[in-house]
Amino acid sequence: MTDMSTHPVTAPVTGRRDFTRSNQIQARLHEMVPGGAHTYARGADQYPEAMAPIIARGHGSRAIDVDGNEFVEYGIGLRAVTLGHGFAPVVAAVTDVITRGVNFSRPTYLEHQAAEDFLQLVPTADMVKFAKNGSDATTAAIRLARAATGREGVGACTQPFFSVDDWFIGLSPMNAGIPASTTDPVYRFHFNDISSVEAMFDDHGPDLACVILEAATSTAEPTPGFLETLRALCDRHGTVLIFDEMITGFRWSEHGAQSLYGVVPDLSTWGKAMGNGFPIAALAGKRELMELGGLNTDAHRVFLLSTTHGPESASLAAFRAVVATYATSNPIATMTRFGTLLRDGVNERAVAAGVGGHVSAIGRPASLVFTTADTDGVASQAFRTLFMQELIDHGVLGQSFVCSAAHTDTDLEITLHAVEQALRVYRRALEAGSVDGLLRGRPVAPALRATAAPRRLRTSQ
Structure with a gap:
């Protein structure tokens, strides 16, 4: 689907990430932009604390932040990107039209x-x-x-x-x-x-x-x-x-x-x-x-x-290029194949890790979400944050498993490896009955809530 010739596919480095530059920019954003982002769903409070990367660029299914961390990205533009970042036919159509006025x-x-x-x-x-x-x-x-x-x-x-x-x-x-x-x-x-x-x-x-x-x-x-x-x-x-x-x-x-x-x-x-x-x-x-x-x-x-x-002409040109791509290929079938393999892989690994009743990938394959439950089987923001924390550390970024047609078998392999690692930590939290000592920082919070708490900015920010 996506021309990746100028963007070699690599496996993101695993292990605890350095978000020094991202955190500096995020702090400055909070001083200039209410909420620190122009979309509440993109807010830092939707990600593990001090682990909300500021994106510098992307290609295909990947996003690279200002610290140089590379991720397999899910959610992918709040579900707005189905063909992949920098999809060549869309870029070409937009580039052509903007030279003639927008x-x-x-x-x-x-x-x-x-x-x-x-x-x-x-x-x-x-x-x-x-x-x-x-x-x-x-x-x-x-x-x-x-x-x-x-x-x-x-x-x-x-x-x-x-x-x-x-x-x-x-x-x-x-x-x-x-x-x-x-x-x-x-x-x-x-x-x-x-x-x-x-x-x-x-x-x-x-x-x-x-x-x-x-x-x-x-x-x-x-x-x-x-x-x-x-x-x-x-x-x-x-x-x-x-x-x-x-x-x-x-x-x-x-x-x-x-x-x-x-x-x-x-x-x-x-x-x-x-x-x-x-x-x-x-x-x-x-x-x-x-x-x-x-x-x-x-x-x-x-x-x-x-x-x-x-x-304005740029977006209309992008739309026409999207329509043409759907007419000559089958992005939905590609997303469905990938999403089905990902859903089955996540759920098989959750069962194998002994957390099948607590972590699962569910939904339509082209629009997958993951569920996270605590020891009582109740949906938990704290356990969700722990799962996201571990995925990010292993090169997978996202609040869901919503894919694009640019996601590859290599991305699937990386994601399932990250899930395996995350589930090991998740099981430890279930056995302890708490994320204490495992979750670094405060849990995420609903984007639409009445108060800034429980993720009100710390006074140091």
């Missing part, structure tokens, strides 16, 4: 080409509008549904994340500064629990403008009939059905999860892997809805999506 006062021919590419890829949509991030796209979908129905209610699945905007973040513990009234008309239901959906419609049906969910998650496929029943309920109540395809798009299928499960939403939102790491997102859907933000309507117009950098 932002103009009128639409470019590239916008026309990218829209055609998208709508051929997602034939269940009639129109598309590009944006820069997924939050803008999902909030635009909510706004559009409210305008089309004249209702305010939003049915939001209890899935981890939909938007940084008030209507969603106001539901999280990190809701300071958000009026409670913003989330009053947002109602929750549970994935694969049709009774919770029916109860929501029974209680709020006349007020429901839309229902938003991921059609599948990394750890859960839709149960038979769930999406079909949800579609039928939305039709019966005149409610707009929105699929969030941020993760499923280009990992489940380049045509979206909707193509796999045969249930067509009214609107869908896209992002992450669309540009192999370049910033691009999209809102797509039925013409009668989308045109409310256009010029072919007599209705009161919706301010749908309108951003200075939404159609």
